[in-house]
Amino acid sequence: xxxxxxxxxxxxxxxxxxxxxxxxxxxxxxxxxxxxxxxxxxxxxxxxxxxxxxxxxxxxxxxxxxxxxxxxxxxxxxxxxxxxxxxxxxxxxxxxxxxxxxxxxxxxxxxxxxx
Numbered sequence: 001x002x003x004x005x006x007x008x009x010x011x012x013x014x015x016x017x018x019x020x021x022x023x024x025x026x027x028x029x030x031x032x033x034x035x036x037x038x039x040x041x042x043x044x045x046x047x048x049x050x051x052x053x054x055x056x057x058x059x060x061x062x063x064x065x066x067x068x069x070x071x072x073x074x075x076x077x078x079x080x081x082x083x084x085x086x087x088x089x090x091x092x093x094x095x096x097x098x099x100x101x102x103x104x105x106x107x108x109x110x111x112x113x114x115x
Contacts, residue, residue, distance in 0.1 A: 001036060001093040002062045003055040006086040010048040014081040018050070021077055033068075034061025052086075055093065062090075 010018055022040055036055040043049040056062040065071060
């Protein structure tokens, strides 16, 4: 898998517009393009600081998505909400914990130490 982490700072008052844009993008059919997931985090310390994590099934899918003609339009809409260009951190995903790892760890490892 391959993806990017983007650190962004929203313009004052742009939070609602940014949220609406991200929700509208959830209607895009990107699964056929190798897209796996997108997560957006908002800082507890500063509601205008957000991080976006985007995952694709491969570097090739990621690059093909970036080259789509309408991807630039989506970027420009998002960029209009930002104080400056995002910090992009692209890379190969080399590890992932399964969604139930904590439950399984609790049942096996933690269970042995009780009592």
